[in-house]
Amino acid sequence: MGEFDFTYILPENFEKRVVQYLLQLANRQLAEAFQHCKYEYEDVGLAYYAGLRGDNWNKRALDFTFEGADKDISVLKRADKKLKDAIGKALKPSESGFLIRNVVYFDVDVSLEDVASPSSNEERLNCDIQTAKNVLNDLVQIGERVCWNALFNAESSENSINDYFRDMFFAKGYLEVKDQSRHGVSASGKDAAEVDILLTKDGKEIGIFEGMKLNSINADYIDRHINKSITNYNALGTATFIVAYVNSANFEAFWERYSEHILHYDFPLQIKENFSPLVHPNAATRIASMILTRDGFDFPVYFIALKIS
Structure with missing residues (x-):
């Protein structure tokens, strides 16, 4: 052998x-x-x-x-x-x-x-957050490969990076990964919206993944992606992961400007817990979280930035 x-x-x-x-x-x-x-x-x-x-x-x-x-x-x-x-x-x-x-x-x-159902909204939220953290851990692992893989750089398309994440989520056991699904309503309010990646397990939505490629703080572009992922796509209040693929010479300075923009973004939903940076998992990844409320239902939102240049 x-x-x-x-x-x-x-x-x-x-x-x-x-x-x-x-x-x-x-x-x-x-x-x-x-x-x-x-x-x-x-x-x-x-x-x-x-x-x-x-x-x-x-x-x-x-x-x-x-x-x-x-x-x-x-x-x-x-x-x-x-x-x-x-x-x-x-x-x-x-x-x-x-x-x-x-x-x-x-x-x-x-x-x-x-098997008791959650006895309170707070208990249900804690369960959802724990599930979301598991997804986040897998996302960060996949993101590490994106950061050091020479195939992903300033020339890569947003869709090609989204496709890689979709394939890797599937490899990690997310058996019901839907890419560009008709889901929710579009920004115009007339048509069905398209989710970048919708993660489900056991018939339940556990994550909405929205990817965007950035080389600067393009406020309108960022705002559109945030709004789509938390309102147009998200009728159920599903944990949301907004991932920025960043091509910037000074990644830390970009993250500071990006964080400042989100802190001052006029969210269309009630904010229960404000934007809060988390521990950096590595030099090429930044993460922050917050909790939003949709019609009295709290759900976590994660902002992730990955340096691809």
Whole structure:
């Protein structure tokens, strides 16, 4: 077998290896909980595009789902990291070519009656924000590749960069990605509007992605994109991600001017939490967030700037 000739099948003694690793890395209780649960796995594609770093050349990412009784699932959840470590070692990545990405847990004892809806608007908003943060993390990872990829530069079209994001979201498991969907109403109020990327999962909208290419603070152009994404496209109050592809010699100065513009933008919706810069994830990415209210329904909005020059 060559250096990168992988089998892409689970090792023959996979389960036994997991149990042995759990006994060494943790304890018998965790190993027994693993044995009591059923599991299945999904190949989600090349590890690189699934967001896994390190030694990932030509390797593929797996997502595992465990299903079992409440007491066993609780044990696995509490030891999530040790379980992932054991599975990762048992996969024999150098032979199988598989790497573990995520683990999801299902308690078979839970009925639909046990799954409570949010008890308040604040609780619902917190759930939506957590979901939006997961999308944001994936967006930032994709954005990193856009920033260092020489194929994306001042000459790249806005649509070509949008297409790349759409494809990478799909590779990350967003199975219902719609590009340029007829959704909402246009700026004229007469026709259906076109969303750059609409992200949905399990039949629910979880993100509206609006991309725009900028080399300066073009106020009218920026305002049109903001207005379209939070009002024309967004009848449901879906978490919104407004992404600027920036070609500027001084990226930090651009971000300061861009932030100042948004701070003074006359939003057509009520502002619940004002524009607030977040920690820079890297030198070529800037992020800020705010919370808007549409007809009494609060939703998060994220502003992301990516340096492509």
